[in-house]
Amino acid sequence: MAQYDSFARFYDGVNGEPEDRIAQILADIEEFRPDAHSVLELGCGTGAILAGLGSGFSLTGIDISSAMLDVARRRCPSARLLEGDITSFSLAQSFDVVICVYDTLNHVTDVALWRTVFANVAAHLAAGGIFIFDLNTLGRLRDLGDMAPWVYDFDGNTLIMDVDFTEEPLSRWHIRVFEHHSGDVFTRHEETILELGVALDTVREELAREFTLVAQSDTQGATPTDFSTRALFVARRNPF
Numbered sequence: 321m322a323q324y325d326s327f328a329r330f331y332d333g334v335n336g337e338p339e340d341r342i343a344q345i346l347a348d349i350e351e352f353r354p355d356a357h358s359v360l361e362l363g364c365g366t367g368a369i370l371a372g373l374g375s376g377f378s379l380t381g382i383d384i385s386s387a388m389l390d391v392a393r394r395r396c397p398s399a400r401l402l403e404g405d406i407t408s409f410s411l412a413q414s415f416d417v418v419i420c421v422y423d424t425l426n427h428v429t430d431v432a433l434w435r436t437v438f439a440n441v442a443a444h445l446a447a448g449g450i451f452i453f454d455l456n457t458l459g460r461l462r463d464l465g466d467m468a469p470w471v472y473d474f475d476g477n478t479l480i481m482d483v484d485f486t487e488e489p490l491s492r493w494h495i496r497v498f499e500h501h502s503g504d505v506f507t508r509h510e511e512t513i514l515e516l517g518v519a520l521d522t523v524r525e526e527l528a529r530e531f532t533l534v535a536q537s538d539t540q541g542a543t544p545t546d547f548s549t550r551a552l553f554v555a556r557r558n559p560f
């Protein structure tokens with residue numbers, strides 16, 4: 321089973337609708353690639369972002385979890401959805417926009433493969449195409465590692481999530497969902513998800529091989545640092 325396979329059917333209930341993240345992506349497309357027709361999402365999960373981008377684009381999503389894709393097929397039937405690995409995908413198509421959001425890149429736990437992902441994204445972008453991605457920073461992963469476990473009731477079920485960052489730069493997200501049936505009858509589902517923290521200067525250096533950074537921000541609109549809660553990047557593919 322791939323990571324997220326057990327968590328897939330609870331994912332949207334826990335995360336809610338990503339309206340803010342969709343609005344940010346649409347604003348970035350409007351600013352940096354207003355004539356975009358095609359969008360590829362790497363690590364599209366349950367398709368919440370693709371569904372929110374609307375019918376104005378031809379939509380493609382790749383994810384490694386078949387269970388997440390099953391949800392995505394219901395949520396976004398118009399999208400072309402493919403099971404695959406974002407570190408090694410190969411599609412006979414280029415896109416105006418590639419997105420990789422909600423810390424999906426952090427899920428690639430070998431930094432050498434980030435270079436592979438960037439090269440692969442560049443190879444799948446049309447001339448002048450843009451790559452929109454976000455990251456959990458090292459500082460954010462450290463903070464999460466020091467926090468008390470997150471306990472969250474949703475749809476009658478309970479989630480407990482505990483992030484362990486003692487093996488820095490690799491964080492372990494221990495996720496338990498107690499699915500409620502009736503009275504005190506529950507089914508327990510467990511999953512451990514790994515995320516890698518990478519210094520933002522390293523990210524910028526790797527990115528510069530294939531891209532020119534056109535925007536970068538933290539959640540407040542300032543230049544992101546390794547202490548920011550989240551780092552958001554928009555990069556344009558360099559001419560080949």
Ligand SMILES: C[S@@+](CC[C@H](N)C(=O)[O-])C[C@H]1O[C@@H](n2cnc3c(N)ncnc32)[C@H](O)[C@@H]1O
Pocket residue numbers: 323324338362363364365366367368369382383384385388404405406407420421422423424427428
């Ligand atoms: C945090 S979720 C984000 C989902 C979606 N982008 C969103 O914003 O809701 C990360 C997703 O990346 C997928 N993923 C992680 N590593 C992957 C890989 N190497 N190749 C393809 N998908 C991957 C997971 O299966 C999961 O669906």
